[in-house]
Amino acid sequence: MKALVFDKSGIENLKVKEIEEPKLGPHDVLIRVVKSGLNPIDYFVVNYIPVKPMPHIPGAEIAGVVEKVGEHVKGLNKGDKVVVYNRVFDGSCDLCLSGKEMLCRNGGIMSVVTNGGWSEYFSVPDKNVFKIPENMNWDLAASLPVAALTSYHALRELEINPNDIVVVFGASGNTGIFAVELAKKFGATVIAVSRKNWLKEIGADYVVGYNEVVEKVKDITSGKMANIVINSLGSSVWDKSLEVLGYDGKLAFFGTLTGGEVKVNLSSLYGKHIKLVGTTGGSRKELMELINLCKDCKVKVWKTYSLEEGAEAVKQIMSENRDGRIMLQISSQH
Template structure:
């Protein structure tokens, strides 16, 4: 088999990431081999390098990417070599109870590409054919679809966001935040983007406010009613703020904990306001298919695209918060 270039590590830590020549993966029945065109860095990728138990070892990270079909295995008919494809990066068997109910995220035999299997920080990858769909979406959107777009879309659907809602987005300049603003607007909601970055206004929220003034501004804007939906993907450091910003009968959504997951819950605040807490996790195949159409309207802010040779710099930029938009990798 010919070789390809890939990022691998055998021990945890950014310093242990290496660019190596490794054998190209072989395509099997009902699988497709992709040439990876663009990948991205998300919190789960940093966690897989520094914290999570991954397999196999040596490990190739990369949970969000897209590519072009190079080879198809026996039984594959819906895509052909040369097709640009979006990749749903949760593996699922399609036959368990969760899958039959359309909840592929919780397939009993499911795995995360880039965590429990080899990932997309490589020139080539083999994935199940059921996980790819042809798409003409722009490169940066396709490389954001599996996590950064899918996660907030699924969360907003679970929260049943509608035109009567005022949605507050904490971390509005983050990987998911920039898309959450746009998706909530598509659902007809009024959107308040909480961020220190002035450029979030490019995604057309109704209000942009910093963290210090968020409570006062939202209170004035809503005449004291506060928000009907608050999205806190940041974790424990913003838990108290989320409760200050949510109104009676409001919903607080969480799908991340980058500042830590040990938030203390004041039960009084929960029941006195009649607040509903919603935890969500990525999204299912049905959401992914819907986004193949909806995502054509989305914008993305790219900070920088790195080569595989510069993987350590890319990860350090992500970890240390030096980025000002999305970080992509171009194999």
């Protein structure tokens, strides 16, 4: 079978190779991978992060069809459409037992601590496999395990409610698209910070530019400012994220695309009773909820690449021209 493999860091080393089909244990599921969404994690895996095993197959966001199941697998059958929960977890540490598998003390992210899914077939434990509706399109399916789950988990942690004003920085990015859609599903008023007007089609009540965001939020809220801010970009929008946040507001942040170092004025935080919430990934229960909640979610796809074009697809993750998601078509959709 074919897979995208690199034997040392660097996009130039990412090549399609023939490899052996993975072996199946009694609790494993063999998936024919149909589509994968590209995320910054894939860029860092290929270029910077120490990974294992080597040579290595990247690909953190996986959707496909069940091809074969191990002898002890229940509830999954050949032909089922599925997505993969991409966290390695032992299920027995205190964090797993409290429903936070993404923080497992002995775990990690598939495609970092294990091979990822950029191959025609992918073997994974049955506890990581979730069925999706037959009529769900593959772009949406492949976006659920990382892009959508990250935003859903953050909004759940912030205890969003229908009266909230939510400001989303990086609204046209992988997670931003879903932060906008899901905040709208929760009934909030959503202000997307972006130059992309198509965000109104997926639920943004307002689309405002970075330079005008503080004034616009002030106008829209009659000076009260936002209850919730989502910052998926990092340091470049840190100051503005805090500026648009009102009293008793909550800021969730994940991702450091534009840098991870910031300065914080503590008195301005405690004086406004601000809550800062760092989040990562989400739980299996949340993925299950999301599959149901997001059946009608929309995904803006910018470009779709074949497995052979994988290196080019990884390069484009960081493109300033990117307008929506990048997808990898790994096998046919039927």
